[in-house]
Amino acid sequence: MAFMYLRESIRAYRERDPAARSDLEVLLCYPGLHAQIWHRMAHAAWRKGLRLPGRFLSHLGRFFTGIEIHPGARIGRRLIIDHGMGVVIGETAEVGDDVYLYHQVTLGGTSSAHGKRHPTIGNNVIVGAGAKVLGAIRVGDGARIGANAVVVAEVPAGTTVVGIPAHPVDRRADRKRGGFDAYGTPTDCVLDPLLREVEMLRAELSEVELRLARLTSQRAPAGE
Ligand SMILES: CC(C)(COP(=O)(O)OP(=O)(O)OC[C@H]1O[C@@H](n2cnc3c(N)ncnc32)[C@H](O)[C@@H]1OP(=O)(O)O)[C@@H](O)C(=O)NCCC(=O)NCCS
Numbered sequence: 001m002a003f004m005y006l007r008e009s010i011r012a013y014r015e016r017d018p019a020a021r022s023d024l025e026v027l028l029c030y031p032g033l034h035a036q037i038w039h040r041m042a043h044a045a046w047r048k049g050l051r052l053p054g055r056f057l058s059h060l061g062r063f064f065t066g067i068e069i070h071p072g073a074r075i076g077r078r079l080i081i082d083h084g085m086g087v088v089i090g091e092t093a094e095v096g097d098d099v100y101l102y103h104q105v106t107l108g109g110t111s112s113a114h115g116k117r118h119p120t121i122g123n124n125v126i127v128g129a130g131a132k133v134l135g136a137i138r139v140g141d142g143a144r145i146g147a148n149a150v151v152v153a154e155v156p157a158g159t160t161v162v163g164i165p166a167h168p169v170d171r172r173a174d175r176k177r178g179g180f181d182a183y184g185t186p187t188d189c190v191l192d193p194l195l196r197e198v199e200m201l202r203a204e205l206s207e208v209e210l211r212l213a214r215l216t217s218q219r220a221p222a223g224e
Contacts, residue, residue, distance in 0.1 A: 005040070005077065009033055012078035016100065032081030032101075035067035042071035073107075076123070083129075093118035096141070102129035110135040110152070122157065131166075158200055 013026045013033065020026050026033060038061025046054035054071035062068045066085040069075070073089045076097040081087055083103035089095070092115070093107040105127045109117035119133045122140050128147035133139060140157030149166040160169045 006033075006037070008078055009036060009080075012080055012098070016080055017082060031065035031067060031084040032079075035061050035065040035069060035081060035084060035087075036075065036079060037061075038065070039069045039071070039073070039075060042069070043073070043075075046071035073118070090118035092116045092136070094120040096121055096123035096125065098124045100126045102127065102131075102147070104130040106132040106134070108132060108134050119151075156200075156202060 010023050010026045010033065013020045013030055014023065020030070038057060042054045042057035042061065045057060058069060058071045067081060067087045069087075069089040070091040070093070072091040074094045075089075076095050076099060078098050079095060080100045081102075082100065086104035087101060088106045088108060090107055090109050092109070095107070099121055107119050107121065111117050116136045118136065120136075120138045121127070121133070122138070122143065124142045125139050125144070127133065127139075127145045128149065130148040131145045131151065132149075133145065133151040135152060137152070137154050139145065139151065139155040140159065142158045143155045144160040145151055145155065145166065146160070146162030146169075148164075149162050150164040151161060151166040153165070155161050155166070161167060162169055
């Protein structure tokens with residue numbers, strides 16, 4: 001089972017990172033892959049209630065790779081952590097399948113309360129270098145987060161967000177281009193086109209509702 005996960009992860013790196021030239025190169029030279037191997041061991045210990053061994057394995061993984069994944073975090077299949085240095089994934093974070101994270105990404109919390117306090121990242125999401133995704137928010141399937149963005153609110157599926165705080169870029173332009181391709185990592189082929197359309201309409205409706213709510217509150221007479 002562990003071998004199968006490793007094989008499909010190596011294949012994912014080969015398919016999605018144009019710099020990866022052979023399976024052996026990925027196995028030997030990709031800290032993102034090594035971090036996942038450490039995390040699998042740490043997470044297994046954590047789930048058995050072996051908290052300190054779990055933390056220690058996670059610490060060793062961080063020491064060797066520069067990538068910090070809390071042993072409690074739940075990571076999907078075929079995750080790619082490109083370059084990797086400085087990535088932090090918090091205890092209650094959940095990461096879907098086929099996610100692509102660049103270096104210095106933080107999936108962090110905004111409160112020290114116990115319970116769910118880190119983000120849930122859907123399938124086929126790309127998170128650009130240096131981006132911070134904060135709080136128990138959801139990032140929908142196929143979303144793309146720009147480099148250095150700070151995301152503090154839900155990101156609908158299929159949406160590209162940039163900036164601080166992160167906001168959607170013009171999805172109409174996205175649609176005309178037929179979707180964007182981040183550093184050779186197309187996602188349109190994996191997200192059902194009809195679902196993508198529905199999600200875009202949903203996102204546009206939420207935006208209209210938000211604007212309407214803002215206008216209504218601006219026009220409301222003082223004291224109301
Ligand atoms: C956000 C991103 C996904 C958007 O890609 P895209 O869909 O091709 O969008 P465009 O490049 O057409 O940009 C759309 C708009 O967003 C702006 N924008 C793009 N990336 C941005 C970013 N990271 N921060 C702020 N604004 C950004 C562009 O200036 C443009 O603004 P405009 O409409 O006012 O001209 C991409 O720019 C990105 O940041 N990818 C991450 C790549 C990465 O981290 N690589 C690391 C390699 S080591």
